[in-house]
Amino acid sequence: MNLLEILNRSEFSKDEILYLLSLENKDELTLLFSKARAVKQLYLGRFRSKIASIQFSNNCENNCLYCELREDNISKQRFRMQPDEILQK
Numbered sequence: 001m002n003l004l005e006i007l008n009r010s011e012f013s014k015d016e017i018l019y020l021l022s023l024e025n026k027d028e029l030t031l032l033f034s035k036a037r038a039v040k041q042l043y044l045g046r047f048r049s050k051i052a053s054i055q056f057s058n059n060c061e062n063n064c065l066y067c068e069l070r071e072d073n074i075s076k077q078r079f080r081m082q083p084d085e086i087l088q089k
């Protein structure tokens, strides 16, 4: 695959994405990151955002085996904040 050819497209195929994720060569990575910065600049300009999340509950009705929050994990102490508690955060 040709890195420059791929980076000049606006959409990538699955194989191209896998190729980009597998890059290890320093020059190729520099090129990839440079392109990523240019795309980010194009869409976001100099805007910088700060994002924070509030975990207002740790209840979950799913059972993903790797997750301590899974419903069947009865050893996990559960909480759910009230609306006024969330607004105070």
Ligand code: SF4
Pocket: 060, 061, 062, 063, 064, 067, 068, 069, 070, 071
């Ligand atoms: S990863 Fe955890 S919190 Fe997320 S859905 Fe699965 S069990 Fe729930």
